[in-house]
Amino acid sequence: MQSRGFMPSRHRAKAVAVTRSKQSDRTMRAVAMALLALAFVVAQAVAAFAKPESLAPLAEKISPSVVNITTSTVVEGRTGPRGIVPEGSPFEDFFREFQDRNRDGEGPRPRRSSALGSGFVISEDGFVVTNNHVIDGADEITIEFFSGDELKATVVGTDPNTDIALLKVEADGPLPFVRFGDSNSARVGDWVIAMGNPLGQGFSVSAGIVSARNRALSGTYDDYIQTDAAINRGNSGGPLFNMDGDVIGVNTAILSPNGGSIGIGFSMASNVVTRVVDQLKEYGETRRGWLGVRIQDVSEDVADAMGLEKAAGALITDVPDGPAKDAGLMTGDVIMSFDGVEVEDTRGLVRQVGNSPVGATVRVTVMREGKSQTFKVTLGRREDANGAEPGESDEPEQEKEPETKDLLGLTLAPLTDSLREELGVDGDTVGLAVTAVDEASEAYEKGLRTGDIITEAGQQQVASISDLEARVKAARDAGRKSLLLLVRRAGDPRFVALSLEE
The missing domain is CATH 2.30.42.10 (PDZ domain)
Incomplete structure (x- = not known):
């Protein structure tokens, strides 16, 4: 028999192995924790390196290329006092005498109006980019540099579609300038700097991030970068920089209920601006396909x-x-x-x-x-490009159908000479006139109104109600859920799909 407390050698070896295994697990956990702590420290260091403690070095580097722009325009105006005074006032005779003299004389004298904006130099020989609305209609443009020097500028070319203008100044020597960057590489969350002349207070810097990309406001060629870097009136035409000091946008507009910055500003993307600037520099105008x-x-x-x-x-x-x-x-x-x-x-x-x-x-x-x-x-x-002129047609007048018909929520009638005249369309226009729309119908919901003209259904011309009925039947037979109509209003065409479900 084996006495109690005695452990065979094979059992002792197993116990030792278990103990060593537990010690190894503790060691590995300790190493893992140390590695995690090291990774955290490294990440903090990388973040600190990526986001500098101060933007001053970058601002000092690029600020000499940013300019203030003052424009002067001669406009019609009034001279001397002018106002409304109560009847019987002792000043009544004075104002009447002045107004009569002004009326009998040369009339209101022109006055000079000023406006402020921003811009930036893009070449050492003096090309300056700003917004078109900053210099539009100006008789005189003055560029003030960061150093305080001033030069008169001339307009090389403008593009109202993107609100970009290119100016030129003649300086005694090379000017400090900045380069355009790739706006497509800007990511939402990237740091940016806006520079300019907000509210006419002089040179100013604000910082923020890219809030959104590819914003469209109202223009055909819009591609705006949205930023929360403070942009106010007077910042228009100034640059939006990335952290490499490259211009990725031209500050153009703000969204605000009170006229001040609420952190929603828009800069025209540099990849749009560079194409415009290149064409303005070469041709003095844009040449778009x-x-x-x-x-x-x-x-x-x-x-x-x-x-x-x-x-x-x-x-x-x-x-x-x-x-x-x-x-x-x-x-x-x-x-x-x-x-x-x-x-x-x-x-x-x-x-x-x-x-x-x-x-x-x-x-x-x-x-x-x-x-x-x-x-x-x-x-x-x-x-x-000009709008196409309406053409002549030798096609015979379509036969009249005496009755209207309700179809797809619309009351329709074939076009006659009297209807064409009433709707103001060309004599060769063929189609169906909408004479009424059921306000509870899908057609009304999708914007069809009395006076619209349906010229095609199912991508085929319709000249009579029977043509439209045939298109409806063909679409249903083909298993279509809706029918595509080409609708014209005041000459402007658009396609509308109406459901065929009964």
Whole structure:
């Protein structure tokens, strides 16, 4: 028998192994904790390196290139006292005498009005970028540099579409300047610095982050960087810098209920500005590509009505005389790609076309009646484009249908000479006039109104009510849930998809 308390050697070896295993686990945990602590310290050091304690060194480096801009404009004005006084006042005779003398004399004298803004130098030979609205209509432009020196500037060219202006000053020597950076590389959350002349108080610096990208305000070619760096009146035309000291935006607008900064400012992206500046420098004007189509976004219901796999591309609503018409593009085509780049929506297409060289031949891929087709289009110049003039037609007048009909929530009547005259449309316009809209219908919800003209249904022309009924039947037979209508109002076309569910 084995006595109690006696442990065989094999059991002792097992106990020792368990003890060593526990010690090893504790050691590994300690090492892991040490590594975590080290990683935290390293991360803190990296963060401290990435975000400097002071922006002063960067501000000192780039501030000499930032300028204040003062403009002077001669406007019609009034001289001397002018006001309203109570009847019987002792001043009544004085004001009447002055007004009579002013009325009988030369009239109001011109006066000089001043405005303030900001800008920045982009070359040592004196090219200066600012906003167009800062210098628009100015008779005299004065550039004040960070050193306090002042020079008169001349306008090289302007682009109201992007609100950019290029100025030129003549200096005795090379000027300090800054370079444009790549605005596409700016990320939401990146640090930025805004510089300028806010509220006419002189040179000022504010810092913040990129709050959002690709903002659109009201322009065709808008691509704004939104920032919470303080931007106020007078900052217009000033630069928005990244932490490398490169200009990634031109401060242009603020969103504010009271006219002051609330942390929502907008800077035109540098990748837009550089193209404009290059053209203004070379030509004194912009030269944007022109495709020659009217377009609208493809909504989900429009995509369903056209049998498209997804709601993407740009739907052509009209093709006036121009490059697209010459190449064979048609109303109802959906532009899926332009010059090898997929088209997501109309805004992207407009910007891409505008950035393309005038005279370039590009491939445009469209979906037409469910099939993909590619056309070669030689782009025109947007600035030279005019609206297509209405053409003459030798087609005979369509037969009148004496009655109207209610269909798809609309009361419709075929166009007659009297209706054309009443609606102010050309004599060769063919389609159905909307004479009433059921306010409880989907058609009313989607914006159709009395006076609209339906010229196509299911991407085919309709000249009579029977044509529209045939298109409705064909769509239902094909299993479509909606029918695509081409609707014109005051000459402007748009596509509307209406549900066919009864």
